[in-house]
Amino acid sequence: MSAATAATDIVETPLRRFINQFLEDRIAVAGLIVFVAIVVLAVLAPLYTPQNPYDLARVDLMDSRQPPGAKSLDGFTMWLGSDGVGRDLFSAIFYGLRISLAVGAISCLIAASVGMTVGLIAAYAGGRVEAIIMRLVDLQLSLPSVLVALILVALFGKGVDKIILALVLVQWAYYARTVRGSALVERGKDYVEAARCLGLSNARIVFRHILPNCLAPVIVVATVQTAHAIALEATLSFLGVGLPQTEPSLGVLISNGFQYMMSGKYWISTFPGLALLITIVSINLVGDRLRDVLNPRLEK
Amino acid sequence: MLAFILRRTGQGLLVVAAMVVLVFFGVHVLGDPVWILVSPEMTQTQIEEVARALGVDRPIHEQFLIFLKGLTQGDLGRSFVHGSPAIGLILERMPATLELAFVALMMAIVIGIPLGLFAGLKPDHPLARAIMAVSILGFSLPTFWVGLMLIMVFAVMLGWLPATGRGPVGHIFGIETSLLSLEGWRFILLPALNLALLKISLVIRLARAGTREVALLDYVKFARAKGLSPGRIVGVHILKNILIPIITVLGLEFGSLVAFSIVTETIFSWPGMGRLLLEAIQRLDRPVIVAYVIVVVCLFVVINLIVDILYSLVDPRVRLSEAKA
Numbered sequence: 001m002s003a004a005t006a007a008t009d010i011v012e013t014p015l016r017r018f019i020n021q022f023l024e025d026r027i028a029v030a031g032l033i034v035f036v037a038i039v040v041l042a043v044l045a046p047l048y049t050p051q052n053p054y055d056l057a058r059v060d061l062m063d064s065r066q067p068p069g070a071k072s073l074d075g076f077t078m079w080l081g082s083d084g085v086g087r088d089l090f091s092a093i094f095y096g097l098r099i100s101l102a103v104g105a106i107s108c109l110i111a112a113s114v115g116m117t118v119g120l121i122a123a124y125a126g127g128r129v130e131a132i133i134m135r136l137v138d139l140q141l142s143l144p145s146v147l148v149a150l151i152l153v154a155l156f157g158k159g160v161d162k163i164i165l166a167l168v169l170v171q172w173a174y175y176a177r178t179v180r181g182s183a184l185v186e187r188g189k190d191y192v193e194a195a196r197c198l199g200l201s202n203a204r205i206v207f208r209h210i211l212p213n214c215l216a217p218v219i220v221v222a223t224v225q226t227a228h229a230i231a232l233e234a235t236l237s238f239l240g241v242g243l244p245q246t247e248p249s250l251g252v253l254i255s256n257g258f259q260y261m262m263s264g265k266y267w268i269s270t271f272p273g274l275a276l277l278i279t280i281v282s283i284n285l286v287g288d289r290l291r292d293v294l295n296p297r298l299e300k
Numbered sequence: 301m302l303a304f305i306l307r308r309t310g311q312g313l314l315v316v317a318a319m320v321v322l323v324f325f326g327v328h329v330l331g332d333p334v335w336i337l338v339s340p341e342m343t344q345t346q347i348e349e350v351a352r353a354l355g356v357d358r359p360i361h362e363q364f365l366i367f368l369k370g371l372t373q374g375d376l377g378r379s380f381v382h383g384s385p386a387i388g389l390i391l392e393r394m395p396a397t398l399e400l401a402f403v404a405l406m407m408a409i410v411i412g413i414p415l416g417l418f419a420g421l422k423p424d425h426p427l428a429r430a431i432m433a434v435s436i437l438g439f440s441l442p443t444f445w446v447g448l449m450l451i452m453v454f455a456v457m458l459g460w461l462p463a464t465g466r467g468p469v470g471h472i473f474g475i476e477t478s479l480l481s482l483e484g485w486r487f488i489l490l491p492a493l494n495l496a497l498l499k500i501s502l503v504i505r506l507a508r509a510g511t512r513e514v515a516l517l518d519y520v521k522f523a524r525a526k527g528l529s530p531g532r533i534v535g536v537h538i539l540k541n542i543l544i545p546i547i548t549v550l551g552l553e554f555g556s557l558v559a560f561s562i563v564t565e566t567i568f569s570w571p572g573m574g575r576l577l578l579e580a581i582q583r584l585d586r587p588v589i590v591a592y593v594i595v596v597v598c599l600f601v602v603i604n605l606i607v608d609i610l611y612s613l614v615d616p617r618v619r620l621s622e623a624k625a
Binding site for chain 2: 139142144146147150151153154155227231235238239241254258261262264266269270273276280
């Protein structure tokens with residue numbers, strides 16, 4: 001069989017069409033590559049960074065506030081300088097990325113599960129249940145997320161688990177609204193009617209039949225919300241009500257550098273901020289493209 | 301129309317009531333504020349006295365009833381830290397915050413609309429592409445980090461503008477403002493720009509989308525055929541029609557400016573109510589947290605109500621669908 005016929009034998013599955021469409025936009029592909037690179041670098045941070053910023057035996061106060069390019073007492077070059085307690089910033093940034101990404105991803109996963117379940121229940125149950133749920137969603141979405149998150153953190157206190165809880169409570173409403181919208185459309189379709197005629201249970205219809213057909217918009221919301229969660233966590237940590245000093249995410253690093261900024265030591269806040277910015281922009285670029293590709297109204 | 305306003309006001313009051321209950325009980329689950337206010341040398345009886353003075357030794361439902369009773373008299377409790385009425389503290393700081401939000405809003409309009417108009421009229425111009433790229437960046441940049449960078453560049457490196465605080469304040473019609481003197485403007489410029497950045501991006505996008513739509517309509521072609529100058533077509537005929545959605549959105553966004561000012565005020569040490577909230581959170585000053593939430597939620601409800609009413613005045617279709625629902 002020749003190569004040409006082999007190529008036509010490949011069935012165009014929806015997934016392949018989706019991938020091809022996504023790849024058409026070079027900027028989005030660049031965003032995806034950068035994002036994947038950031039994730040890989042963050043996960044593998046212990047393998048290549050010159051210093052473990054948590055290992056107090058290796059952090060020397062004599063190294064503190066060194067400008068970019070200075071040599072540390074251990075002999076390695078601190079390309080991005082060091083922070084107020086002598087941590088190498090290059091190492092601290094990639095360790096900080098691990099925390100920022102983990103908090104963002106975990107809170108998004110939980111928020112998506114909670115939001116989708118609630119949204120599906122609202123759409124499928126209808127009536128009073130739906131009215132109450134959607135009122136709650138509207139109420140929450142009418143208030144800015146920073147305000148809601150700050151108040152929740154004020155209620156819960158500091159700590160990784162509490163920040164994640166606050167982020168979940170801020171975000172679930174976006175998923176609930178999105179899923180309900182598409183589930184309402186799906187509910188009226190014939191295959192749902194057919195499933196009901198077969199005598200399938202409500203739970204099975206909702207989660208096995210309706211849910212998979214509502215996933216496309218959820219994926220778009222999830223990418224945007226992950227970026228949002230990372231930025232929100234950084235903001236809270238910067239304000240001193242987020243993650244504690246023992247879990248130095250990017251926001252905590254930036255916050256630590258703030259006090260040195262007035263004396264011209266710009267690098268402590270600038271570089272972690274750039275890392276944060278690149279992460280958020282790359283996720284947003286991917287999200288923008290996903291929105292275009294997955295939007296049924298734009299389908300040819 | 302009256303029924304519409306009444307129903308919306310009723311809904312707004314319900315929202316405020318729900319938030320009051322949620323936040324009051326939420327805040328009182330927090331750690332014991334007594335331990336922050338007492339010194340380690342105090343004896344047990346002294347500590348109990350402090351608790352009694354603050355009223356936190358009573359059961360929570362009793363505290364809530366006392367709070368509700370005060371609420372009907374416009375009293376939201378006394379700050380644990382400052383000892384003065386919480387609502388007074390907030391109202392005292394409010395002009396600074398509103399001033400900041402107002403200047404930021406003006407910046408969004410003055411900077412955002414011309415850039416958006418240009419990007420919409422000449423979508424393929426390199427400058428227009430640059431404007432759009434910057435506006436995408438504006439959405440992704442974390443506000444607090446931009447604030448730091450503004451301080452670093454304009455205050456530390458260039459030394460052009462002061463980094464923190466509010467300049468000299470003057471009084472006009474009894475309202476405290478720093479917009480009367482040049483010195484005051486120097487202080488407000490950086491924080492307001494920081495706060496405005498997100499909204500500038502938003503206005504650019506709205507203005508661009510609106511312009512692209514409107515510029516293709518027949519009446520614009522007709523105006524051009526009549527020989528009107530391009531300046532008049534853009535300045536009068538196009539601008540007028542893209543302004544309605546922009547004003548609506550910005551009206552709603554004013555509330556979010558007030559909320560985001562928590563971040564900006566902290567960075568620039570702007571003495572507004574956002575910074576007060578943050579201090580209250582850090583010191584577990586319950587009455588101030590509750591009072592802040594009530595004030596801000598009221599502000600939101602009022603803004604939403606005004607925008608709703610204005611919108612229904614402008615667009616009769618909104619009123620009709622509301623009446624049916």
